[in-house]
Amino acid sequence: MEINRRHFIALLVGGAAGTTLTPLPWKLTDDIAIWTQNWPWVPVPPEGEFTNVKSVCSLCPGGCGIEVRKVDTRAVKIEGRTDYPVNPGGICPIGMGGLQLLYDETIRYKCPMKRVGPRGAGKFIDITWDEAIDILAARISSLHKQGRPEALATVDGNPVRSTMAVMIERLTRAIGSPNYVRIPSVEDTYGIATALMQGAEGTMAFDLENADYILSFGCGLLEGWGAPGRVANAWGLWHEKPAKRKVKVVQIESMASNTASKADQWVAARPGTDAALALGLCHVIIKEQLYNTEFVNDYSFGFNDWSSADGKDHIGFKAMILNNYSPDQVAPITGLNPKDIISLGRDFATAKAPIAICGKGKGALNGNLYEFMAIHSLNALVGNINRPGGVIVHSPIPLNSLPEIEADAIGQKGLKTPRIDQAQSIRYPFSHSLINNLTDAIIESPKSPVNTLLVFSANPVYTLPDSDKFKKALMKIPFIVSFSPFQDETSYWADLVFPDHTYLEKMDDIVWPNGLQYPLYGLSKPVVGPIYDTRNTGDVIIQVAKKVGQFTGSAFPWKNYEEVLKSRSKGLFDSGGGLVSYDGSDPAWKQQKEEGGRRPDYKSFKEMWEKLRSGGLWYRPVHNYKNWGELFKTPTGKFEFFSTQIELAVDAYSEKTSLKTALSNMNITVEGDEVFMPHYQKTKSHVDGLAYPLLMLPYEMINLASGWIPNPPFLYKTLFDNQLSKNESFAVIHPKTAAKYKVKQGNQVVIKSPTGKLKVRINLYEGAMPGIVYLPLGLGHTAYDKFIQGKGVNPNDIIHAGKDPLSGYSVWWDTPIKLIKV
Structure with a gap:
């Protein structure tokens, strides 16, 4: 029997073909029938016209296309879109269940709320939007008048590149505070590793569909990694014709997860040792001279031993690997057999288009920086960077930047104060923000350095490690505002709640889904009108900024959030390329390998915008595989096995203290030149x-x-x-x-x-x-x-x-x- 993608996807999302032969669907149906008899809101399907509305799912950064079936004005079903390149027809179970997040009235806030009970008890009274905006605006104005706008901090869980994230950081800085803090994600670790080794602005993109050997370091490819619909389609593609398969998937993970069980090879390495294993594979590739000599010799820096301008001799990546990471040395660390490490290294290096990927689980949480660098070194050794089936390097997606903020004197002074979390400092020069440090600073200070905290699209009380620690910090903050649409754990600690729309009720954007190998901009469309008295957080930010006063209002000249989205998307049109339609007959990952570019399928920005705002997309599938000599923007102009930026950072910190103290404070346990190269150290x-x-x-x-x-x-x-x-x-x-x-x-x-x-x-x-x-x-x-x-x-x-x-x-x-x- 031939298994094609359609069969596989059906199996993955529910096993539609054949489930009637098991008791599972009947048991599930029986349970749901009994369960919903006790439901406080039993939905009754309305009578009316059947319609389908296309949009984009923003429940995770994957940004899959969705099609919502409606009866009259009520949404009744969510499916994956076949005319969307990220996930042609695919959708994950959470995306399929999204209607419950829209209609479950017992988990949503129905209007602005004000706390009346103890912190954390979740006891509120209803207030109007005008009242809520007045209270917050007065709070911000008071901080400004006191000359301490930096006492306001924001915590943001929106995707890194989204316009909403841009708006929240803009509000924070317009007020005069440098304390915009993101919930850490894999994008942060990807971004630092890419900047250090390639000098590239942005993140890593993986051309999975064109690869023939996928070496996955803990990536939950079948657990929702990246864009779940995309990976499900790719997995179906890899297994479409078993007898003629040319793709091998190797899963490195300590437990036989769904991905490990279905992979071609499962490598059960000890947890926390991925960096050691990756460098052990590098040893095999280097010792047996299986690496790409053109890339390594001509387009990389720090591979061989070298001398700096001051005459100091430095050990190279090659010598470090050969000295410290032989299969016999790595085997006791990882729990693997040395022969298996050798075999794995050879298989990876001799494949035509091998790719090593990282980001554990769903690929949402941040990772270990040196580990990511070690894994990416494998891609560099085989020269599969900016090549079909490899790691793709792109310029940032060409969205328009928002105008520069012109802060007043108080705001300028506030912006010059050190960040509370110490990110972007001499101690943490590469990190954008550190919520763990923010928490520690609040707890350890006699008086909280944060007076007002705004929380957007985040539930840190639930998602951060050691939640009691974050609760202790919240207890010390005088005023907390949540912008959650849901009655979640963190909103229970808020003094005010500004309920956002759910993702099915608002317009928002997805800027380049995680790991996608070509730039894509998706715009979600409200598929139903607001069910309750909620507002799009983007609109609320503009309203609050204007209410506060001229020093913030001038930074937000737009009437509403849609105007901001339109203004930014004009950059896509001005870039002179891209497509806004996709029929599914020619997969985007195949177009990626075409030479030249395709003519835009729109004639004016007005036409492009109208297609976007109807739940559309803009994407540019054709990639210019640049020569390696033009690709890297590091200080050396090459791919850096030896990071000159880490060297500069450590030297700068060492000037303030000793080298030993600097390394200790940076939690680095190795010494010498190894500090500046990918390495393994015990957690x-x-x-x-x-x-x-x-x-x-x-x-x-x-x-x-x-x-x-x-x-x-x-x-x-x-x-x-x-x-x-x-x-x-x-x-x-x-x-x-x-x-x-x-x-x-x-x-x-x-x-x-x-x-x-x-x-x-x-x-x-x-x-x-x-x-x-x-x-x-x-x-x-x-x-x-x-x-x-x-x-x-x-x-x-x-x-x-x-x-x-x-x-x-x-x-x-x-x-x-x-x-x-x-």
Whole structure:
């Protein structure tokens, strides 16, 4: 039997063909029928005209195209769009369940709210929009009059390149505060690694569809990594004709996840050792001279030993790798056989279009900077940068920049104050913002340096490691404002709530979905009118800025958020290229390899904008594969195995203290030239093995939302009874670990870390690595309604986060724990 993409996708999103042969759909239907009899709002399908509205999903940065079926004015179904290049027809379970986030009145705020109960209790009274805007504007004006606008801080969970993120940072700076803080994401780590090694502005793009060997370091390709619809289609493409397959997928991961189980090869390396393994593979490639000599010799810097202008001799990447990362040296670190490491290195280097990718789980959380650099070094060694099937380097998408802000004297003074989180400083020169440092600064200061905190599209009380720590910080902040559409954990701590529309009720943009190999700009369209008295946060920012006064109002001359989107998208038209329609007959990843460019399929900006605002897109699939000599914008003009920017940063910091102290403060444990090159070093959790002999790893699932949005309640019924039973989570452990701690399937245990403890039940799984305890992310909510609240536990509550060397971001993928049988 031939399996094509259509068959595979059907299987992935629900197994439409063949599920009638199992009891699953009938059990699920029966459960839902019983469950919804107790639902506080039982939706009754209306009578009326059937229509379909096209838009873009913004529940995650993947930005899949969606088509919403409506009966009269009510949305009744969400499907993937076939006329959208990112995910032709594909959609993830969370996207399919999005209607529950729109219509579930028990999890949404219906109007602006003002706190009347204790902090964190979630007790509010209704107020009008005018009242809410007046209160916030007065608060901001008061800080300005006091000459301390820097006491305002914003926390933003929107995608890095989105116009909404631009607007929020603009408001923060217009007020006069440098304290705009992003929720850390994989885009931050990608961005730093790309800047250090390639000098490129932006992020990494992966041409998966044209690759023939995918070496995945923990990427949950079937758990929602990148753009879930895109990866599902790519996986179907790789498996379309099994007898003629030319693509090999290798998954490096400690547990046999869905991706590892379905990959061609599963490599069970110890958690936290990916950098060591990547550099071990580099050793094989270098020792056996399997690397691309043209790229390495002519277009890279720091590969061979070299001397600087001051006559100082430096060890090169080649010598460091050959000295420190042989398969025999790497094997005990990773738990792998040296022969397997050698075989893996050879396979990768001899493939025609190999690509090494990183970003654990769904590829949303930040990673380890040196680890990302080590993995990217593999792509450089084989010369598969800016080549079909490799890592693609693009210029930023050509959106118009917003006008420069002209702050008044008070604002200019505020902007010159040091950031509270120390990001972009001599200590953390490469990091945009550090919410973990912001939290520490608030807790450790006698008086909170933040007077007013604004939170956008984020739920840090739930998503950040060690949530109690962030709650302590919130207790010290005098005034907190949430812009969430949902009654989430963080909004419970707010003094004011400005409810945003849900993604199906508003216009917003998706700027270049994560990992996509060609630039794409998508614009979501309201598929229904606002159900409650909510407003688009972009409109509210403009209204608040104008209400505050001239010093902020002048930075927002637009009437509404749509005008801002239109102004920025004019840059796409001015760039002179791109397409605004896609029929699916010619996949964009095939167009990527064409020479020359395609003529735009619009004649005027008006025509382009009208197509965009109707839930459309702009994309430029044809790529100019530049010569390597024109590609890199590093100080040396080459790909840098030895980062001159890290060297400058460490030297600058060392001038303020000693080199030893500087490296210690940067959490760097190696010495010499190795500091400036990709290397492996143990995380704190690997050293702490006596009191807490086991490791806890969170893992992500495609049918659970692990970010700031809640789970569509129906998705809980897609979990197996050994994942969630009633309200109890199951921890996954290997039978050998269970035998050592004398626990059996279904036993109740306490998982204790240096940060806290959780009570769960045990699920035995041969695919788990002995000594590791795995817990799913996306459960354990303490907010929302009874259908979401209290379902399982949240691993973030006990994650013992360390600091990533150099970047300062939280490291939260492995936590030392001990297991206690109840």
